[in-house]
Amino acid sequence: MNGGVNGVALAVFIFFFVAVTVMGFLAARWRAAENANNLDEWGLGGRSFGTWITWFLLGGDLYTAYTFVAVPAAIYATGAAGFFAVPYTILVYPLIFTFLPRLWSVSHKHGYVTTSDFVRGRFGSKGLSLAVAITGILATMPYIALQLVGIQAVLDVMGVGGGENTNWFIKDLPLLIAFGVLAAYTYSSGLRAPALIAFVKDTLIYIVIAVAIIYIPIKLGGFDDIFSAANDKFTKAGAGGLAPAAEGQWAYGTLALGSALALFMYPHSITATLSSRSREVIRRNTTILPLYSLMLGLLALLGFMAIAAGVTVENGQLAIPQLFEDMFPDWFTGVAFAAIGIGALVPAAIMSIAAANLFTRNIYKDFLRPNATAEEETKVSKLVSLLVKVGALIFVLGMDKTVAINFQLLGGIWILQTFPALVGGLFTRWFHRWALLAGWAVGMVYGTWKAYDTPSGTQKHFGNTADVPGIGEIGYIGLTAFVLNVVVTVVLTLILRAVKAPDGVDETSSADYKADAGDPGVQTDLPPATAGAPGGH
Numbered sequence: 376m377n378g379g380v381n382g383v384a385l386a387v388f389i390f391f392f393v394a395v396t397v398m399g400f401l402a403a404r405w406r407a408a409e410n411a412n413n414l415d416e417w418g419l420g421g422r423s424f425g426t427w428i429t430w431f432l433l434g435g436d437l438y439t440a441y442t443f444v445a446v447p448a449a450i451y452a453t454g455a456a457g458f459f460a461v462p463y464t465i466l467v468y469p470l471i472f473t474f475l476p477r478l479w480s481v482s483h484k485h486g487y488v489t490t491s492d493f494v495r496g497r498f499g500s501k502g503l504s505l506a507v508a509i510t511g512i513l514a515t516m517p518y519i520a521l522q523l524v525g526i527q528a529v530l531d532v533m534g535v536g537g538g539e540n541t542n543w544f545i546k547d548l549p550l551l552i553a554f555g556v557l558a559a560y561t562y563s564s565g566l567r568a569p570a571l572i573a574f575v576k577d578t579l580i581y582i583v584i585a586v587a588i589i590y591i592p593i594k595l596g597g598f599d600d601i602f603s604a605a606n607d608k609f610t611k612a613g614a615g616g617l618a619p620a621a622e623g624q625w626a627y628g629t630l631a632l633g634s635a636l637a638l639f640m641y642p643h644s645i646t647a648t649l650s651s652r653s654r655e656v657i658r659r660n661t662t663i664l665p666l667y668s669l670m671l672g673l674l675a676l677l678g679f680m681a682i683a684a685g686v687t688v689e690n691g692q693l694a695i696p697q698l699f700e701d702m703f704p705d706w707f708t709g710v711a712f713a714a715i716g717i718g719a720l721v722p723a724a725i726m727s728i729a730a731a732n733l734f735t736r737n738i739y740k741d742f743l744r745p746n747a748t749a750e751e752e753t754k755v756s757k758l759v760s761l762l763v764k765v766g767a768l769i770f771v772l773g774m775d776k777t778v779a780i781n782f783q784l785l786g787g788i789w790i791l792q793t794f795p796a797l798v799g800g801l802f803t804r805w806f807h808r809w810a811l812l813a814g815w816a817v818g819m820v821y822g823t824w825k826a827y828d829t830p831s832g833t834q835k836h837f838g839n840t841a842d843v844p845g846i847g848e849i850g851y852i853g854l855t856a857f858v859l860n861v862v863v864t865v866v867l868t869l870i871l872r873a874v875k876a877p878d879g880v881d882e883t884s885s886a887d888y889k890a891d892a893g894d895p896g897v898q899t900d901l902p903p904a905t906a907g908a909p910g911g912h
Contacts, residue, residue: 380534381700387709388533388716391579392553395572395717399560402567413749414488417565418732418756420650422483426659428570429651432725433660434667435573436647437464437638440525440719441518443580445780446671448691450678452832454609456619458675459631464668466635472661475639476654477801477888483654484887489729490645490797491737497800499879500808501741506815507793508737511642512763514786515730518641519767520779522719522726524692526553527771529712532696547772553716558764561724562757566650569724576721579714581670587680587711588673591702595683601676604683625848626840633854637791642729643722653892723764731760781837785826788839788853792818795864801888808879810867818860825852 406423408416415422424432442460449457478493487493490511495504527550535549560568592598606616619627638644651657681698688694699711735756740747747755770779796811829838829852843850 381532381705381708383705384700384709384712385533385535387706388529388712391575391710391713392556392716395575395720396556396560398571398575399556399564399568399720402560402564402571405567405571411565412753414732414735414752414756415486417753418488418728419646420566420570422650423652424570424650424656425652426656426663429647429656429660430663431573431577432570432647432650433644433664435569435576435718435721436643436725437664437722438577438580438667438671438718439522439722440715441521441783442671443674443715443718444525444528444692444695445521446675447678447681447695450675451681451686451694452678452691454605454619455617456623456627457678458672459627459634461668461672461675463631463634463638464671465665466631467638468661468665468668470635471639472658474798474801475648475661476657478645478797479648479651479654479657480890481801481883481887482649483892484890485883488649489642489733489736490640490793491733494796494800495737495741496882497804498796498806498808498811499881500812503796503808503812503815504737504741506812507796508733510789510793510815510819511733512730514790515642515726516763516766517770517779517782517786518643519723519726519730519764520770521783522723523550523554523767523771524779525719526550526716528690528692529696529715532693532700533712550771551768553720554764554768557720557723558761561727561760561764565757566646566725566728569721569728570650572717572724573721576714576717579710580718583711583714584670584673586703586707587677587699591677591680591684591698594702595680601679601683605679608682622849625843625846625850629843629851629854630840633791633851633857634787636794636857637787637853640790640793640797641726642733643726646725646729646732655891723767727760727763727767728756730763731756731758734759778834781831781834784831784839785823785837788822788826788856789819791853791857792822792860794857795861799864804881805868806864807868807871807876809876810864810871813867814860814862814864817863818856821859822852822856825856 406421408421411417446457446460449460451457478490481487481496482493485492485496487496489508491504491508494507495501498504530549592601595601602617610616639648648657651660677695677698680702681694684698684701686694686697686701688697696712696715700708703711735752739755740752744751770782792815795806795814799806799811825841826838827836829841830836831838839852840849841852841855842848843855
């Protein structure tokens with residue numbers, strides 16, 4: 376790594392950071408409602424975003440700074456096996472086309488703000504709703520932490536904060552400033568802030584990728600030399616070349632499938648989705664979001680370029696920032712670092728809002744303050760969004776970065792266990808609420824135990840692939856836990872239906888799942904605490 380501070384890159388980075396900070400605070404006035412003191416406005420942007428705003432928001436939400444840093448870093452470290460992120464983002468869009476419009480419709484009809492709101496309304500079970508809420512919060516916390524890790528990686532390469540022997544406060548001061556700014560404009564502007572900033576973030580990322588995929592190969596002698604250098608590295612390392620060995624193919628396939636099933640179970644994905652103004656916006660977005668998968672495929676190639684460029688780093692997460700600093704002129708290095716930094720701010724804001732909404736609606740209101748007003752809900756959610764970010768910051772500053780990555784992988788295993796209740800509930804009421812809760816518990820326990828018992832590449836625990844029982848292949852732990860979850864849910868449902876165990880009250884109707892904005896009976900002018908649910912929840 377280069378010594379000292381890259382002043383030009385830092386100046387460009389600060390320029391963009393200040394620009395998006397101003398945008399974040401001004402966003403409070405963008406499409407502002409007369410009464411902003413409810414979660415529809417602060418937490419969902421008034422449910423008013425059209426196709427392009429939603430596209431940028433979802434793109435900014437799903438393709439994060441961690442994606443920018445970690446996907447090519449995985450290629451840099453493991454070869455083509457790291458490309459599993461590309462097929463899973465291709466698989467996910469046909470999948471969400473089948474269920475996201477239904478979720479939008481029923482949520483719009485009843486004023487649901489979170490997935491747990493829907494689960495409670497569909498199955499009449501606060502216990503199941505609580506399980507989904509806790510899972511969402513637990514899975515989101517390390518994800519927010521990794522966005523801060525992305526910012527820290529950029530700051531490290533720029534030389535900001537000093538060396539390892541620098542006083543901890545001085546070393547971490549830039550990250551603390553970035554965190555403070557993020558917390559402030561998220562608190563004041565809610566979801567409108569990341570929605571507005573996402574335009575800048577995604578534009579910068581597309582520019583950086585377009586330049587990198589042309590400029591860097593020219594400097595390195597072309598893609599033939601790049602792939603040859605990468606192949607030589609992995610052959611010498613005993614990995615057999617670029618492609619994963621035969622015994623790794625099950626792991627590759629199950630990781631891709633399991634990740635595709637899990638992606639839109641994350642609360643931040645649903646928060647961005649529910650901010651749309653119509654179900655047609657959701658359907659259109661599922662057809663144009665694959666453009667981001669094209670970008671991701673090109674982005675992943677940077678891992679091979681880092682190998683060909685001779686980039687050597689102790690922490691693989693620094694490989695791509697270091698590649699940019701080595702290959703680009705200083706001013707464009709600043710643009711690339713700004714893309715990564717802003718790419719952390721947008722999803723971190725959405726994730727903190729989503730986690731705060733889950734706590735407010737499905738823990739605070741359901742169990743602590745059933746009579747909380749819409750204004751009180753908004754105040755609590757704002758405060759919790761700050762606490763969530765503080766927790767993520769403490770996690771980053773107090774723990775090894777590889778631990779944060781492993782916990783994020785564990786979060787993927789956890790969040791996948793909410794799939795039967797959420798997606799299953801969108802299509803059928805057959806599953807019994809107690810069976811869904813038991814299946815969730817089995818999946819969570821098995822997935823956590825197996826991950827803890829499996830070494831990762833950097834730790835003794837929290838790997839994400841292990842032997843699949845009864846098959847003898849290495850597969851994604853989260854998908855195995857999901858299969859156990861479904862089996863338990865189905866078997867127990869059969870038993871509970873046979874003994875006529877009491878079922879919860881379903882407050883939805885079949886017509887609710889096809890409702891659109893402006894349809895008769897769709898109450899869009901009520902606070903989410905009361906819309907569509909007589910007497911509140």
